[in-house]
Amino acid sequence: MIKLLGILVVAVGFGFRVNALVVVLAAGVATGLSAGLPLRGVVALLGRFFVENRGLVLPIVLMLPVVGLLEKHGLQERVGALMRRSEAATAGRILWLYQALRGGLSVLGISLGSHAGMVRPLVAPMAEAAASNQLAALRAEGAAKARGELSAADSARVRAHGAAAENVGNFFSDDILVAVGALLLVKAFFDTAGVPVTLEQIKLWSLPTALWVLLVGWWRYRALDRRLAQRKEDGP
Numbered sequence: 001m002i003k004l005l006g007i008l009v010v011a012v013g014f015g016f017r018v019n020a021l022v023v024v025l026a027a028g029v030a031t032g033l034s035a036g037l038p039l040r041g042v043v044a045l046l047g048r049f050f051v052e053n054r055g056l057v058l059p060i061v062l063m064l065p066v067v068g069l070l071e072k073h074g075l076q077e078r079v080g081a082l083m084r085r086s087e088a089a090t091a092g093r094i095l096w097l098y099q100a101l102r103g104g105l106s107v108l109g110i111s112l113g114s115h116a117g118m119v120r121p122l123v124a125p126m127a128e129a130a131a132s133n134q135l136a137a138l139r140a141e142g143a144a145k146a147r148g149e150l151s152a153a154d155s156a157r158v159r160a161h162g163a164a165a166e167n168v169g170n171f172f173s174d175d176i177l178v179a180v181g182a183l184l185l186v187k188a189f190f191d192t193a194g195v196p197v198t199l200e201q202i203k204l205w206s207l208p209t210a211l212w213v214l215l216v217g218w219w220r221y222r223a224l225d226r227r228l229a230q231r232k233e234d235g236p
Contacts, residue, residue: 006031077125090134091127091158091228092221095165099125099217102169103210107176115166124162131228154228161224165217171215176206191233 006027025046032042102113112117132150151157153181175183183202190197 004031005034014056034204039089070116088131089126090225091131091161092223094123094130094223095158095161096218096221098162099165099169100214101168103173103214106173106208109174109177111170113161113166113170119162120168121161122163124159127158127162131155131158134225134229147183157224158228168213173210176203178212217233 009030010023013026014020028046029039029042032045033039037045046147082151098113098118105112121134131154135150175186177183183206187197187199203206
């Protein structure tokens, strides 16, 4: 049981809101030490895994400075200005479309999206700008009690829904094709547990789940639009 010390480190670290990278590294080191490996062996093991999987890690590492450079030169402001020109765009519609797009690409095994690469620089500003656009429409219609701008709480709520769209859209759709590694991981888990299952059976039952999640997402984002509109009319 002491070999599961890394799980406790992860739970405590996230519970105290410690940096995720620090928590994961600490959990890896704690797991290795509790398993009887020397510190040098744990560091060597981490380094070997990083080198062997650098093809997956480097695109993520290199993407961060690119996104930061684009944000420095006004990416979020330009995206927000573009959304304010669209009268039909709402925060809920944008988030639902992104969840559908993320899920569809995950079905094909295409990873075009992430919190750092899509949600923070593009999706969240688009949704916030659309919500502000809804507020402007209410004021134009004569909602006397409408607030002048999106509150910090509503802005945080929109961003949280954007993060959820990324997580849900990717998680429930990436095990529908054989080409995706998550499908093989699920099968390996069932094989270890002694449950006979084929890849075709996993795909068969994954598709209805992905469609249901898309429907639930549509309902949640509609509720978000209604809640934002109500709060704008009622005031803070």
